[in-house]
Amino acid sequence: MKKITAIVLVLSLLSVACERRIRYEQFEPEKLFSLQELYQLKTYRSLEEALESPDSVYKLLIFNQNLESVPPKLFKFRYLNVLELTRNDLTSLPQYIGDMLYLQDLYLGFNNFSKVPDVIYRLPNLKRLIIENNKLSVIPTELMEMQSLEELHLSHNNLREIPERLYGMRNLKVLKIDNNQISEISPGIADLKNLEILYISYNQIKSLPYEITDLQKLRSIYLRGNEIPREMIDSLRVLMPKTKILLD
Numbered sequence: 001m002k003k004i005t006a007i008v009l010v011l012s013l014l015s016v017a018c019e020r021r022i023r024y025e026q027f028e029p030e031k032l033f034s035l036q037e038l039y040q041l042k043t044y045r046s047l048e049e050a051l052e053s054p055d056s057v058y059k060l061l062i063f064n065q066n067l068e069s070v071p072p073k074l075f076k077f078r079y080l081n082v083l084e085l086t087r088n089d090l091t092s093l094p095q096y097i098g099d100m101l102y103l104q105d106l107y108l109g110f111n112n113f114s115k116v117p118d119v120i121y122r123l124p125n126l127k128r129l130i131i132e133n134n135k136l137s138v139i140p141t142e143l144m145e146m147q148s149l150e151e152l153h154l155s156h157n158n159l160r161e162i163p164e165r166l167y168g169m170r171n172l173k174v175l176k177i178d179n180n181q182i183s184e185i186s187p188g189i190a191d192l193k194n195l196e197i198l199y200i201s202y203n204q205i206k207s208l209p210y211e212i213t214d215l216q217k218l219r220s221i222y223l224r225g226n227e228i229p230r231e232m233i234d235s236l237r238v239l240m241p242k243t244k245i246l247l248d
Helices: 002-017 035-040 072-076 095-099 118-122 164-168 187-191 210-214 230-239
Strands: 059-061 082-084 105-107 128-130 151-153 174-176 197-199 220-222 244-246
Touching (some): 072 095, 095 118, 164 187, 187 210, 210 230, 230 244
Parallel strands (some): 059 082, 082 105, 128 151, 151 174, 197 220, 220 244
């Protein structure tokens, strides 16, 4: 039995050691595109076509393919800025995804993730993470320490609370936590000074803290499907005239 255990351990270590890694000679800032530039670049929807010139691929969509694992050849796309793996059957990501220095947008919606993959925490330039319609029950500390994030989409999961640490994500502009089981918004939300859009519809929220009125950049709050008194909503509309408070 001990010999079998030792063999399994050795094979496991060899497997980790042999995992693909993406190697860079240097960081090339011109390969990190702005949002406007990305709109103008070609979007590849065929893995086969993209593999014909992998170093020229910046936007790759592998959508609705019923994948249970990420295609191994994905490591060839060193300069990906946008990667969409929406509507598959993924539960994990390979280690080399964490090596993608240029990755800014990662779409993982409609998969089977029960936790946020650890490799995501290594992405230094990630701005938008969409991991809605999965099976997340907690927001991990490591994710909340990613100060590069500007958009965090966690809708349609199994979240019951917003950890106080999340309010330290000072660069967040969009936070989507609708369709969960959240019952409370802390006064700490006032620390999200750059927040522009907040989705908290279809939770179990019965009131909002007065401190939410400190969010001067907030353009829209989506509140439908909660138990917030109408009087409170009317008061917020008076106190926040520049913010759309939406019940639709």
